Amino acid sequence: SAVISQKPSRDICQRGTSLTIQCQVDSQVTMMFWYRQQPGQSLTLIATANQGSEATYESGFVIDKFPISRPNLTFSTLTVSNMSPEDSSIYLCSVLPRDPFTDTQYFGPGTRLTVL
Amino acid sequence: KQEVTQIPAALSVPEGENLVLNCSFTDSAIYNLQWFRQDPGKGLTSLLLIQSSQREQTSGRLNASLDKSSGRSTLYIAASQPGDSATYLCAPRATSGTYKYIFGTGTRLKVLA
Numbered sequence: 447s448a449v450i451s452q453k454p455s456r457d458i459c460q461r462g463t464s465l466t467i468q469c470q471v472d473s474q475v476t477m478m479f480w481y482r483q484q485p486g487q488s489l490t491l492i493a494t495a496n497q498g499s500e501a502t503y504e505s506g507f508v509i510d511k512f513p514i515s516r517p518n519l520t521f522s523t524l525t526v527s528n529m530s531p532e533d534s535s536i537y538l539c540s541v542l543p544r545d546p547f548t549d550t551q552y553f554g555p556g557t558r559l560t561v562l
Numbered sequence: 563k564q565e566v567t568q569i570p571a572a573l574s575v576p577e578g579e580n581l582v583l584n585c586s587f588t589d590s591a592i593y594n595l596q597w598f599r600q601d602p603g604k605g606l607t608s609l610l611l612i613q614s615s616q617r618e619q620t621s622g623r624l625n626a627s628l629d630k631s632s633g634r635s636t637l638y639i640a641a642s643q644p645g646d647s648a649t650y651l652c653a654p655r656a657t658s659g660t661y662k663y664i665f666g667t668g669t670r671l672k673v674l675a
Contacts, residue, residue: 450605477661479661479662487667488651488665488666488667488668489606489651489653489665490665491662491663494661494662504662536603538605538606540606542661550596550608550611551596551608551653551663552608553598553605553606553607553608554605555604555605556603556604556605558603
C-alpha cells in the first residue's frame with residue numbers, strides 16, 4: 447500500500463495568482479498522477495508525473511497552465527498558474543506503487559482550491 | 563474514447579438493505595476495473611480491483627462483478643449501514659498502453675439509520 451499526503455489541504459486564492467500543491471508518498475512508487483475534480487463532477491486526469499522528465503499531459507491540459515515536477519520517486523508538485531474561478535476544484539494526487547497492470551491505485555486526500 | 567456511466571446517480575435507502583450499484587463502459591478492452599469510495603470533501607479509497615480475467619472480487623460485505631464483454635460491472639453492498647454513505651465511483655483502465663483510469667460520474671449513496 448501507499449500513504450499519500452498533500453499540502454495544502456485547502457486554499458482560497460485570488461484570480462491571476464498561482465498555487466503549488468505538494469504530494470508526498472511514504473514509499474517509492476512507479477507512477478504518480480494528478481487529477482482534477484470540478485464541483486459536482488467526476489475525476490479527470492490532468493497528467494502523469496514522470497520522474498526526471500517532463501510530465502505527460504492529457505488532452506485539454508497544458509504545461510504552461512499546470513506545470514508539474516517530480517524530482518524523485520516519492521514526491522511531486524502541481525502548480526495551477528494564472529488562476530481563474532474556473533480552476534476552483536479539488537486536485538488529487540494518485541500513485542501506482544509497483545506494477546501498473548495489477549496494482550491498486552491510491553489517492554491522496556486532495557487539495558480543495560477556491561479561486562475568487 | 564472510453565465513456566463510463568453509473569446508475570443510479572443517487573440512492574437513499576434504509577439501513578439493512580442489500581444494494582446494487584451499476585457501472586457500464588463503452589470500450590470492453592480493459593486491463594482491470596476498480597471501485598472506489600469517496601467521502602464528502604475527501605480523497606478516494608480503493609474498495610475492490612477486478613482484473614480483466616476475473617469475474618468477481620469480494621471484500622467483506624462488498625462484492626464486485628465484471629462482465630467485460632458486455633461492458634458492465636456491478637457493486638453489491640450487503641446489509642447496508644449508515645457508515646456506507648458516500649459516493650461510489652467505478653473506473654476501468656484501458657489496454658491501449660496507458661495507465662489511465664476513466665472515472666464514472668458516481669453513485670451518491672445515503673443509508674438512513
